[in-house]
Amino acid sequence: MRNAFAAKLTELASNDDSIMLFYADIGNRLFNNLKEVAPTRTINAGIAEANMASMASGAAMMGHKPFIYTITPFTTARNFEQIKIDIAYQNQPVIIVGTGSGLSYANLGPTHHSFEDIALMRALPNMNIVCPADADELAILMPQLIALNAPCYFRIGKKNEPKVHSTLPALKFGQAYVMNPGKSVAILANGTIMPVAQQLHQELLQHGIEAELVSFHTVKPLDSTYLSNAASRFEHLITLEEHNVNGGFGSAVLEYYNEQCMAVNVHRFGIPDRFIDQVSSQHTARIKAGLDIDTIVNTLKSRQVL
Incomplete structure (x- = not known):
């Protein structure tokens, strides 16, 4: 990038x-x-x-x-x-x-x-x-x-991040971009973690869940219109980010729903509240942080999302 x-x-x-x-x-x-x-x-x-x-x-x-x-x-x-x-x-x-x-x-x-x-x-x-x-x-x-x-x-990322769009998306600042429309579950991904979100989207399809996949590129200001509609459209919202699970994108989503007095099932995935060291690559660091597809799927199973 x-x-x-x-x-x-x-x-x-x-x-x-x-x-x-x-x-x-x-x-x-x-x-x-x-x-x-x-x-x-x-x-x-x-x-x-x-x-x-x-x-x-x-x-x-x-x-x-x-x-x-x-x-x-x-x-x-x-x-x-x-x-x-x-x-x-x-x-x-x-x-x-x-x-x-x-x-x-x-x-x-x-x-x-x-x-x-x-x-x-x-x-x-x-x-x-x-x-x-x-x-x-x-x-x-x-x-x-x-x-x-x-x-x-x-x-932004560093280098060699994979392309996540097959065609150029019509992005607008402050507006979430729906990559794959869906129902029941929405995956809201922020930044370069998107390839993991795409893996998760495919995994959910194998479980019979046609999830909505969204590039939520703008964290501030949040797309409040999308979030308000999502509260009634989906049973579960999954946020993904390569940032501390506290204080980042997922927290911003939770804060928005709290301020609107909306009861929404939000499942946040990010870097846990600890330092990640003694790793050799971004891939191994994500595994250690629990940002790999197996850990995410197992967590969702334990929460009865799958």
Whole structure:
């Protein structure tokens, strides 16, 4: 996805002189084409993520449309105070890009894992949160985020994420996208965990359940229209995310139903409330976190969903 991000940003910057990129000494070759197109608007801020966020806020105040980019924990947690005060409080249109989100950097351990980032960004007023499932979703949603003219957290993967759509989807910011209509059960997947959600969809079909599969790319604001309708359409809602099960997408869904006084069976699947270490790959990290198809299916069986 990072290659798709660089390519799309280069395309957009070629046609809009206000677009800028600040990056924290990562992806130097990744942005070579962007440097050719916008050499004065492609700025290596160094390993100084807090300063990078403040620089971007200042650029936004001058009328630019800045992106900041680095590995997710360093672009959300290390510089959280600057995001809170300089970007969110000032309501500046900075797009915060976290690459390698979730367990993408599995073998590098908790220093490079991001299981708290959505929770942090959700807590900030004025902040929007978008988590594309693949490179196609990323390319479709990026121009819409610029058009928001507001603070936004853009949570993307690392590399080699599989395509999840057979044709280009008609995505709109803030609107859940139904990939496979269904009944009885709905699978609401957020971000790059979508391939696991697709596996789960097939598994449920084998149990005679024609579930609805949804790409819920926008976490904030939630698609309240979809959720309100889903409360009466489905017996069970399953949320999937590669983020701590507390404070993320599933929690946002539960909070919405609680505020609406709706009784809905919501089954949340995410990273458990513990550190995931001593793993060799994203695949093994997901297994250790219980985000593999066997663990999910067994949990649903124990809850009599299957």
